[in-house]
Amino acid sequence: MFEVLIAQLGGPGGPVLISLLVVSIAATAVTIFKVGQFSRLGVGRSAAARSAVAIWTSGDKARALQEVRLQTSPTSAAVTSAMVSLMRNPGDRERARELAAQTALDQLTTLSRHLRILEAVVQAAPMLGLLGTVIGMITAFGELSAAGGAIDPSALATGIWAALLNTAAGLAVAIPFYFVSIWLESRVDDDRATMEAAIGAVLYSEPGLEPARSTLVEAPLRTTGPFPARG
DSSP states (O other), rough: OOOHHHHHTTTTTTTHHHHHHHHHHHHHHHHHHHHHHHHTTTTTOOOHHHHHHHHHHHTHHHHHHHHHHSSSSSHHHHHHHHHHHHSSTTTTTHHHHHHHHHHHHHHHHHHTTHHHHHHHHHHHHHHHHHHHHHHHHHHHHHHHHHHOOOOOHHHHHHHHHHHHHHHHHHHHHHHHHHHHHHHHHHHHHHHHHHHHHHHHHTTTTTTOOOOOOOOOOOOOOOOOOSOOOOO
């Protein structure tokens, strides 16, 4: 199979296969970068923020602020903004909400950056593969037409099989990165939900206050494509 693919590089579908190779390298680079970025920024780490919120609701605000700063994470950054604002401006929950929401939005924007590249690869790779197959089929049947129908059936079958490898190559690129994209986006969504809950707990920790409402703007992470829509 690999020998046929290599042989196809010099054929009509060669540019398509080269394009698939380029987009797969780009998607792999983005994946490695995002995994490293998520690890460095502390995506998914919320233990310190949860502990700090519990301390905050008990009334020890100075200790809560110290606790939340022990761990680097998007949730900790948003919670810290809310706590610092309330400590500097006691009772001004609206200001604290705006500052925390802005911090959270900045964090989410950073986390979601470059994820569009993965989505583009997921959508484009099958189309590129299909294009290569169409080009290969046109070439195969063009040769059949030029021969006046007198062509070895096995040679025609080989040409069609080689052309279909382009579609297989496109799907082989798209499917793994589809699941990678889903996984990365789910981690961002989990952090978004955690930040909303933690900010609300800080803002409305005093007895008798109304329940917290959502403070964050939904980040534009989802698109539609050739795969089933994600709920």
